Amino acid sequence: MTVITDASADRSSASGPEADRTAGLDATGARTPEAAGVITDARRRIDELDDRIIGLIQERMAVSAVIQQARIASGGRRVNLSRENEILSHYRDALGKSGTTLAMTLLELCRGKI
Numbered sequence: 001m002t003v004i005t006d007a008s009a010d011r012s013s014a015s016g017p018e019a020d021r022t023a024g025l026d027a028t029g030a031r032t033p034e035a036a037g038v039i040t041d042a043r044r045r046i047d048e049l050d051d052r053i054i055g056l057i058q059e060r061m062a063v064s065a066v067i068q069q070a071r072i073a074s075g076g077r078r079v080n081l082s083r084e085n086e087i088l089s090h091y092r093d094a095l096g097k098s099g100t101t102l103a104m105t106l107l108e109l110c111r112g113k114i
């Protein structure tokens with residue numbers, strides 16, 4: 001493993017890209033070229049995953065809108081809390097407490113604030 005060393009890494013008052021460069025850091029925060037390569041590749045995969053997640057959220061919003069419009073057109077209400085509780089439980093069971101928070105954000109994106 002190649003370790004990037006530079007005495008200037010100890011200058012704690014320096015900041016910014018030039019300071020990072022002289023400290024042997026790049027945009028990944030890695031201290032070695034090997035680690036920088038691993039991080040850059042993994043970040044590319046994360047960017048692709050995020051694009052897919054965003055696309056799925058947009059698809060979810062469109063499907064949810066179909067349901068809401070059909071219910072409202074039939075004389076019903078936009079929101080159905082028992083269904084939302086099922087969804088919150090599903091996310092909590094899969095992802096834990098933060099899953100509930102995520103599901104609440106998804107529901108808000110899909111049906112607005114209540």
Ligand SMILES: C=C(O[C@@H]1C=C(C(=O)O)C=C[C@H]1O)C(=O)O
Nearest residue numbers: 064067078079080083084110111
């Ligand atoms: C989509 C529906 O309507 C609303 C939106 C929901 C959602 O986006 O998951 C869930 C419940 C409702 O408040 C539904 O009843 O299934």
